[in-house]
Amino acid sequence: MVQIQNAVDPGSGVNEDITVIGEEYAILLDGATGLTEESSTDGPTDGRWYVEALSEELTDRIPQTERLSTAAEMSIEAVRDRYNALTGAVSPPPEAVPSASGAIIDWSDGELTYFILGDCSVILQTNTSVIPVIGGGPRTLDERVLDRMIALREANPELSQEALWDQVTPLLREHRTRKNTPDGYWVFSLNPEAVNYAMEGGGNSTVRDGVCGRLHGRCRAATGTV
Numbered sequence: 001m002v003q004i005q006n007a008v009d010p011g012s013g014v015n016e017d018i019t020v021i022g023e024e025y026a027i028l029l030d031g032a033t034g035l036t037e038e039s040s041t042d043g044p045t046d047g048r049w050y051v052e053a054l055s056e057e058l059t060d061r062i063p064q065t066e067r068l069s070t071a072a073e074m075s076i077e078a079v080r081d082r083y084n085a086l087t088g089a090v091s092p093p094p095e096a097v098p099s100a101s102g103a104i105i106d107w108s109d110g111e112l113t114y115f116i117l118g119d120c121s122v123i124l125q126t127n128t129s130v131i132p133v134i135g136g137g138p139r140t141l142d143e144r145v146l147d148r149m150i151a152l153r154e155a156n157p158e159l160s161q162e163a164l165w166d167q168v169t170p171l172l173r174e175h176r177t178r179k180n181t182p183d184g185y186w187v188f189s190l191n192p193e194a195v196n197y198a199m200e201g202g203g204n205s206t207v208r209d210g211v212c213g214r215l216h217g218r219c220r221a222a223t224g225t226v
Contacts, residue, residue, distance in 0.1 A: 016047035016100075020055045024108040025062050027055055029188070030120060034096035035173050040087050041098070050098035053079045054188060058104065068104050068115035069200060073192045080190040095176035099189035101137055106202075113202030117194060118187040135199055138185040141175040 016031035031047035034040070043049025057075035065071040083098075101118025114122045119137025123130065148168050152159060178184025186197035 014045045014048050016045060016051060018051045018055055020059055022059065022062065025104065025106040027058050027062075027102065027104050028120065029055060029100045029102040030118070031100045032098060032187075034092070034098055035169060035176055036093075036096040038096075040092060040096065041083070042086065046098040047100070050079065050083075050188075051100050053082055054100060054102075062104065062106065063108075068106055068113060069195045069198060072104065072115060072117070072188075072198070073195045076188060076190065076192040076194065080192070083190060093177075094179055095173040097179075097189055099179060099187045101135065102188050103135070111202065114200065116199040117197070118185075133199060133201060136185060136197075137187060138175055138178075141178070141185070145171055145175070 016033065018027075018029045018031070020027040029051040031045075031051035033045045033047035040046055041049035043052065054075055057078045058071060061071040061074050062068065065074070099118075101120045102116075103120045103122050104115040105122065106113050112124070114124075114133065116122060116133060116135040118135055119139055119142075120135045122133045124133065125131075145168055148171060149164055152164055152167055175184075180186055180189055180191045180194050186194045188194065
């Protein structure tokens with residue numbers, strides 16, 4: 001028997017986090033809208049459009065494919081085609097393209113496997129140990145942004161949140177240009193090559209007590225007895 005709990009805390013604004021619970025799998029996605037003034041999709045935000053489109057494609061493919069990486073690659077290609085249909089296949093700058101960090105957990109056939117792309121984590125709890133699996137993503141780049149924000153706030157305590165964001169946005173745009181590049185970081189977006197840089201595991205190791213997936217955007221799903 002599998003018991004599922006999931007929760008999403010969007011903070012404020014449009015919720016770009018999503019969880020999908022299937023019969024034998026769970027999908028967790030933390031979306032990110034492009035850092036431009038214009039929207040490229042018909043969603044409330046491009047980030048929300050992306051996680052909805054990707055979750056739909058993954059839901060169709062996970063039960064039909066043997067490997068999660070195959071389902072992920074095919075789903076990214078399908079979302080890319082849908083995005084290009086909306087934008088007229090015009091190549092936008094990297095900082096304008098929506099993306100997502102995410103984790104997929106599958107427990108079909110009584111065995112558990114996971115697929116992680118971006119800065120999210122899966123915590124496996126077995127009968128004998130707890131195993132954290134920490135995803136990659138732009139953690140070092142995020143630290144640079146945080147350090148910059150702290151320095152700006154210390155220099156001017158009266159600086160508004162909006163003004164603070166305006167001052168770090170150029171740095172964020174610079175970081176987005178390194179998305180899905182060898183010298184940058186890899187996430188779900190429009191490049192299926194990203195699946196080659198994902199973290200995968202599980203296989204023959206059965207997790208009997210539980211598994212928890214967590215994203216930095218406070219989107220999480222937990223399964224009980226597997």
